[in-house]
Amino acid sequence: MTRRLTGFQPTGKLHLGNLLGAMRPLVARQHTTDTIAMIADLHALTLEHDPATVRATTLEVATVLLAAGIDPQRTPIIANSQIPEHVELHYLLECTTGFGEAARMIQFKEKSAGGGPVRLSLLTYPVLMAADILVYDVQQVPVGDDQNQHLELSRTLATRFNARYGETFTVPEGVRPESSARIMDLAEPTRKMSKSASSTAGRIGLLDPPEVIRRTIGRAVTDAIGVVRHDPQHQPGVTNLLGILAECTGREPGEFSSYGALKREVTDAVEDLLAPIRARYAELSKDPGHVREILAEGKTRVRPLAQATVRRARAAIGLLD
Ligand code: AQP
Numbered sequence: 001m002t003r004r005l006t007g008f009q010p011t012g013k014l015h016l017g018n019l020l021g022a023m024r025p026l027v028a029r030q031h032t033t034d035t036i037a038m039i040a041d042l043h044a045l046t047l048e049h050d051p052a053t054v055r056a057t058t059l060e061v062a063t064v065l066l067a068a069g070i071d072p073q074r075t076p077i078i079a080n081s082q083i084p085e086h087v088e089l090h091y092l093l094e095c096t097t098g099f100g101e102a103a104r105m106i107q108f109k110e111k112s113a114g115g116g117p118v119r120l121s122l123l124t125y126p127v128l129m130a131a132d133i134l135v136y137d138v139q140q141v142p143v144g145d146d147q148n149q150h151l152e153l154s155r156t157l158a159t160r161f162n163a164r165y166g167e168t169f170t171v172p173e174g175v176r177p178e179s180s181a182r183i184m185d186l187a188e189p190t191r192k193m194s195k196s197a198s199s200t201a202g203r204i205g206l207l208d209p210p211e212v213i214r215r216t217i218g219r220a221v222t223d224a225i226g227v228v229r230h231d232p233q234h235q236p237g238v239t240n241l242l243g244i245l246a247e248c249t250g251r252e253p254g255e256f257s258s259y260g261a262l263k264r265e266v267t268d269a270v271e272d273l274l275a276p277i278r279a280r281y282a283e284l285s286k287d288p289g290h291v292r293e294i295l296a297e298g299k300t301r302v303r304p305l306a307q308a309t310v311r312r313a314r315a316a317i318g319l320l321d
Contacts, residue, residue, distance in 0.1 A: 001034040004175075005138045007129075009040045010057035011047070012195030014064050016204040016270065017183035019277075020247045025142065025177050027069040036136055036302055037065055039079045042086065042128060046121040047111065062291050064206055067280035076298035080132055083299055085306035089131040090124070092313050096161050097127050097153075106149055130154035135306045137170040142177040146192075165316035169309070181247045186220035189236035207278055210271055217241075217267045228256040241266050248273045 006026050008018065026035055041058045058079055065077055080086045102108065102123050112118040121128075126149075133141055133154050143151045151174040158169040183193045185202030193203050204216055221237040232239045241262055245253045248269035256262040284291065315321060 001032070002139050003137065004029075004033050004035040004140045004142065005038055005133055005136060006035060006142055007038045007040045007043075007132065008061050008065070009195070010044050010054055010061045012057070013203075013205040013207070014061060015183075015193050015195060015206060016244065016274075017181075017193035018195070019068060019206055019273075020181040020183055020244075021144065021177055022142070023065065023068045023070070026075065030071060030074045033140075035075050036138070036298075037070055037075050037077045038132060039065075039077070040129075040132065041079045041081045043080070043125060046119055046125050059288060059291055062295055063281055063284050063288075064277070066284055066291065066294065067277045068206070072294045072298060076301045077294055078298040078302055079295055080128075082295065083135075083303055083306055085135055085303070085310045086128070086131050088310050089135050089306075089313060090128045092310075092317055093127050093130050093134070093157050093161070094124060095317070096157050096164075097124075101153065101156075102126065105153070107146070126150040126153045127157070130157050133172050134158055134169045135309050136302060137305065137309060138172050139170060140175045141172050143174040144177065144182070148174060161313070161316070165318075168312050168316045181243065183244060183247075184236065184240040186216060186237070186240070189221055189240045204270060204274075206274060207281060208274070209278075210275075213270055213274065214267050217263050217270065220263065222259045226259075228259065228262050238262070245269050 006022055008014070008022070026037060029035065039058050039061050041054060044054045044057070062077055062079070066072065070077065105126050108123055108125070111122060129150050130153060133151075134157070141151055141154075151172065155171050158171045162168055162171070185191045185193050185197060186204070187199065187202030191197070191202075195203075197203060201216070201219065204213055208216070220241060222241075223235050223237060225235055228238055228242070229235065230239050230242055238259065242253050245262070245266050248266075253262075253265070256265070311321070
């Protein structure tokens with residue numbers, strides 16, 4: 001079976017975009033693909049962070065993944081910090097990466113542009129991401145446009161390492177997520193819905209209570225055109241709402257006489273999708289020990305793969321065993 005890796009950063013509350021763009025496609029393929037669901041808690045340390053929040057969010061993400069239907073028997077759920085081979089391989093790959101190559105990454109440029117202190121780990125983040133992928137001989141990585149450049153770097157590093165030191169890594173291939181869903185921010189519909197956006201006005205959290213969902217969708221930005229139609233260029237807000245409706249219900253939306261009518265139907269569809277996840281999350285949260293066990297089981301299952309890769313890489317690059 002093809003091996004895939006899908007990552008989630010514990011940098012904030014998971015949202016509808018994470019569910020429709022990543023978690024649901026993962027659940028749909030878990031019988032036909034050998035996927036590892038990775039919580040990238042090491043990546044959450046690359047920006048200003050609060051230790052207790054990262055710890056709590058890592059457990060929350062694991063719990064939401066389970067609540068959304070990921071079966072840990074089929075899809076191991078891991079935190080990259082708990083498997084030390086990620087960090088070891090990160091270093092070996094750093095010794096294969098040029099400074100300029102890392103500094104060219106668009107996300108590094110964007111995230112370091114504010115003028116504040118920049119952590120060195122922000123620069124080397126894509127190399128850690130390469131380690132996360134290469135350490136498991138992953139063949140396919142579902143990537144959105146914003147991660148394309150990082151995946152390309154992983155491919156470059158794997159190919160270069162193999163050429164210099166002998167065949168060591170599987171060169172991963174980027175695949176488009178099955179769902180083409182790119183869920184946009186409800187308050188600023190030309191930006192994607194994001195965990196780390198400072199305002200929550202445009203984001204539907206997967207654990208938001210029904211009244212918050214109703215309010216957020218009710219206040220979603222539309223336009224003054226007054227006609228409900230799919231027109232990303234001139235009506236990005238309305239188009240986003242239609243897209244969310246189609247994704248949630250699995251069918252093309254019908255006709256709507258007003259923006260209010262559209263918003264009411266979107267609210268019902270989102271609520272129908274999220275209510276069972278919220279209920280399972282509440283059930284699972286009663287036993288946080290269980291979620292920690294799932295992470296420990298995931299680690300036990302995948303670590304031998306990581307150890308074998310690091311053993312190969314160490315030998316190839318010239319280290320003693
Ligand atoms: N708006 C979105 N629409 C569709 N898919 C999305 N994903 C994220 N936002 C949307 C997908 O969710 C997975 C996990 O994302 P991540 O944790 O790696 O974070 P991200 O891609 O950087 O996006 P976020 O959630 O908005 O986080 P921040 O704000 O921290 O950058 C990925 O598969 C991603 O494509």
